[in-house]
Amino acid sequence: MRRSEFARAVEAEFGPRGDSLVSDLTLPGVGYRTADQALRDGIDPREVWLALCIEADVPVARRHGVGRIERRR
Secondary structure (H helix, E strand, O other), X not given: OOHHHHHHHHHHHHHHHHHXXXXXXXXXXXXXXXXXXXXXXXXXXXXXXXXXXXXXXXOHHHOOOOOOOOOOO
């Protein structure tokens, strides 16, 4: 997952409250950092996304494959 995919996934899942979650919610899965802090510290965006999903109780079915843009054929 790239940072751009992370940003699209956050927007798709959380809408307008996504920015607040990314900047304010501490995530045990990435050392009790916020998503912003974890990304700045070099944590893989996929790991940050999964930690955010766990803390926000996102159903497992909606955690994988989001944020990706379908390739043109």
